[in-house]
Amino acid sequence: MQSLFLAAAGYTFKVAPDPNVPGAVGIQHAINGFAVYALMAAAAGFLLGAATWAIGGRIGNEHTAVGGKIGMVTSLAVAFLVGAAATLLNFAFNLG
Template identity: 45%
Template sequence: MIVDAASARATGLLLASVQVKPDETKAPGINALKDLVNGLAAYAIIAAVAAVLLGGIAWALGERMGLDRASSMGKSGVLAGFGLAFLVGAAAAFVNFFLATGSTASSGTKADSTNGMRPPAIVRTVDDPAVVHDEPSASS
């Protein structure tokens, strides 16, 4: 009884149309937030350059002096610096890609008569009367 009431309530809530459309004009202080994010990105790029430089120094000295631990840590530092620079540079592109992909998603409730099934991806029609299709045999 409680489960039926809860599912009826949830169904009622799911029928409400909820839409999310980002609008910069509706957000107070958006310019300050953009400036903050751009400042953090600048700090991250400086940290990435420092990681590449310090990692390169540790890698070179570790290889030259026979210090395997310093050499491997230097390699890790160089790779981490490059990875950080890549993420900072690609973050906006990744977020915009997933925002665009998510905005094309549907709720799965269609008003058409497909009974909830998707149409076939490929429909092939043959208009040639010479093409005759036999009934499938029982052996195949």
């Protein structure tokens, strides 16, 4: 059993993503489509948050106004993460 571990210790694993594998183009198109829908949802959430903040502030309901502000900030964070996803994932992959 000891010799099995010593033999495996000399092997080096390498991961090299190859974008030319079959189906990669279709998966990339699906990811891009998902990103578009995520950004559309973030834009809708931002506008709904702004409307909620405005209505809550106008009627004097502070709880509703704060909910609108949180919705706007959350939508901004989602849009940031969608835009930064590739950079963040490449950074994490290159750490290894």
